[in-house]
Amino acid sequence: MATVYFRCFEPVHRILHEPTFWAEYPSLWENPESMNASQRLKILLVIGIGSSLHGEAGPDSELRDRVQQWIYTSQAWLSGPLEKDRLNISGLQIHCLAMLARQIFSVGGDLVWMSMGSLIHRAMQIGLHRDPRHLPSMSLLQAEVHRRLWYTILELLVQSSLDSALPPRISLEDFDTDSPSNINDDEIDESTTVSQPHAKGTYTSTAMQLQLIDSLQSRLRIVQLLNGLRSELAYQGVLTLSRDITDACRACSKFVADNRSAGVTAFQWNYCDYLVRRFLIPLHCPFASEARLNPLFNYSRKVTLEATLAFLSPEPDDYFSRLMATGSGMFREGFRYAASTIAHEILVQAQSQRDDGTFQSNTRQLDFLKQAMHDLTALSWERIRQGETNIKGPMFLSIVLAVANSADKDAVCELTMAQNARDSLVLCYDILEARARAAPWPSPNDGSLASSSGDGDQDALGLEFSLDFFFPNTSLW
Template sequence: MEPYVREEPSKLWSGLQKCKSLAKVIKSRRAPPWPSTQSTALPPRHVCDQLVGNYLRTSETVYRVLHVPTFNRDYEAMWASNSDPDHVWLLQLKLVLAIGAATHDEQFSMRTEATHWVYEAHTWLSAPGFKSRLNIQPLQVSLLTLLAREATGVGEELNGISAGTVLRTAICMGLHRDPTRLPKMAFFAAEMRRRLWNTILELNLQSSITSGESPLFSLNDFDTDPPGNYEDEQVATTDPVPNSEDDLTTMSVAIALRKTFPLRLAITKFLNDLGSHGTYEKTLHLDAELRAAYKAMRRVTSRAKPQLQELSRFGAQVMDLIVHRYLLALHLPFFGLALREAAYAFTRQVLVDTAHNIWRAVYPSDSVIGSLRGERFRPDESELARLTRNGSGFFRIAATQACLVIALELRSQLQQGESLGPGPLRPDLLSIMEETKSWALECVEAGETNVKGCLLISGVSAHVDGLRRGLGQEDLAQLLMKEAEEGIEKCLAILEVSVTDGSATGDRNEVDKVTLDMQPGRVEDWEFVASDSLFDFGNLDSMNWIFDDTMGREFALL
């Protein structure tokens, strides 16, 4: 059958053009001039306190970068002093504020300020003076910059390049060697080096699984021991006694993740290395090992339930999400076969259950009640849910891929039911399909200029709905185009508000001055909407199993 194509000018195409111009205006207003001017200006004390608290409850519980007592001491001293603080320390503080701003409120109201702080850090890091930066404090700035870029959406799709630079810098500083194999140093210095190296490894591995690139390092490239289970106050003493594994500390999450690191590295290499041969038998073997490691990791938290608040709910949720993200990546290359062949039924079940777990972590089920009441955001939502919606990168990509897996599972069930007779669909999966459309718009309302995600989610959701209603191919194609157009219209309305409201100052006519170099009938420049890593399902030979002939109709004009 010939693809369905409208004869009149595409409403979808016109909306895409407008979204691109608005997105360019919004991004240009957020970004300060380059190089960015270094400033000592900060928000009021009470706002800074809230943002620092957000950071310490979230990011620092998973990715250890700072010695918190020292940071808090310097933070209090800064407010008590009339003199300007140390410049490098001030950069650290601004990056902490930028990361904390991502979970400060529902719509990331401080995104512009956070973007400026990230630019200031990049300006300083890009200046000459390389040897002077080979010490711990600049390395902390580099790590915080990586985390802040993902939290604020500033070039996060290329974080893997910067993470690799930080890795090589740390190697030049000798962090890949355990301090016991280096000249004698204070216990505090030795343990901070182990912590920083541990975070560097985690961020590099995370960027590899996100981008689909090889990690470019192995376990043989370093001998640094994992960090010890010490509270920050213990690290500052001489020869402290480490806490037992059952005692939860501020290091518990990082240590638990480090125990699964060799296996997660093996999975990433299995998926991304050019010489890797991704056999299904190897996939099942890695799956079994990851599940065993996950059970052991969960035993640590289950034995210490009375101390759960010390662990931080955010840290526990992130541990679960990270493991499920690797399970998802491990089985996705076989999803196409699993939808057609019973021999891969295990993979199909794993992917659906894993996608469900990821989605519920970032969009808790009680949010359905709020949606029915017309409430777009919940004041009691988890900080992980807020970070996923307001931020970018690893968590957002995991949520988006989970949405698509569930949509494809429902579509496959409906298509199989055409020949075998109608069968019941899981209501929990159907509710997720409704939630994904609201979530995609919430991301745009929170400051994301992504319309690609809204367009794709609208398309696959409409396809599932059309199949449920038993529409023919032509009616289904009409529905898909209609839903895509409505999705773009909603995104366009949100972006227009972002341009004209008080938080984005400037001439409204600036929108009309943006040059559009696209030709009608196709989209050549998607850079303004989202990173393609959102749709990277691993090293798949083909993605054709996602889009059949009918699904292709809604994008026929592209």
């Protein structure tokens, strides 16, 4: 499981120096008393995150329960008195791993933006926002870990800002840390004094993070515009930022194609593309909803649909498919964006074809969208099988399909929509009932009774499946 973590997550979110980790790793099993709390927590969180892609770690398995307890323990340790063993690089590494694990395992995964405030403040308190050249002398390895960790924190921050629709808490003027060097972990250690970074087009253990950093400035600007109370979203600015994101996706695709033989995996490509491309949908949604009335915004409608279809057809990879079926937070929000976008587009297309009388004769485009809707519905059911308890998603999609399948919108009565919704609810009920029968009963003193899954947190805030969240001017019902 630790190997899976370093193969899949670490190349994208640079948190640890791999040789250092593996040097400490055997002590957990051979001489655990020799390890301090931070070393143990790092290893357990790495194992836990890697277990999310392990075939035996089902939604109600004993292993998953144990990983959740490790996450709670890490959060409790981070919340303790700010002693020296917390306010340092090791403490920040544990904080980053915990933020990632919370979203993977739905432990308050939709509320990480609040915790990211603490993380970014701690990082700035110890100087990560300043490049090492401005700080007291440190080793080459320490400087590289410093830079990698800072940009990992920024990446997690902009993702949480996008998901929470809240400000990112930082601007480009608040830091001057240089990008990390394009160098492999095994090429530097504490004794290294001189290194020769590889060319940017060369694949190394840091190369995927550098691909994300290239678009970080544009994505930070996007969340500032979307979530700022006094920001004005001018369309020309939207087009400029959209071009930056599209160019970044194309550059990453080319980099992956050029470095297949060097070790780039399908998971790494899918993951990086997902983290960057998903910014296009909320950026264009306010204008895409106006495209019916103002054809000048048809480009926004095209961009949101293409981004959604890209989500639904990543390069085949079992690990990435499993992550999208189990994760919350930033891993679930892409699914929510896609569902709202496809739902809006299929309703617009169906109504347009009803109006011009081609609903029965020109079915190719509408059938394509319906198939995408069926794929999303299947994914929503799979997410419920894998641990999610929010059944509104598949019910929402089923109701939209009822409207889209009717040649006469006025003939779509409430009974038809209710029947589709009921069929979806029955299936969800059967899935949840099967999970409940298979899950072991917790004891009265089991701490898991007091824990809550992050999958329900959005509903507590009123952010449930609705076209209004993404398309506030939609009137298609």
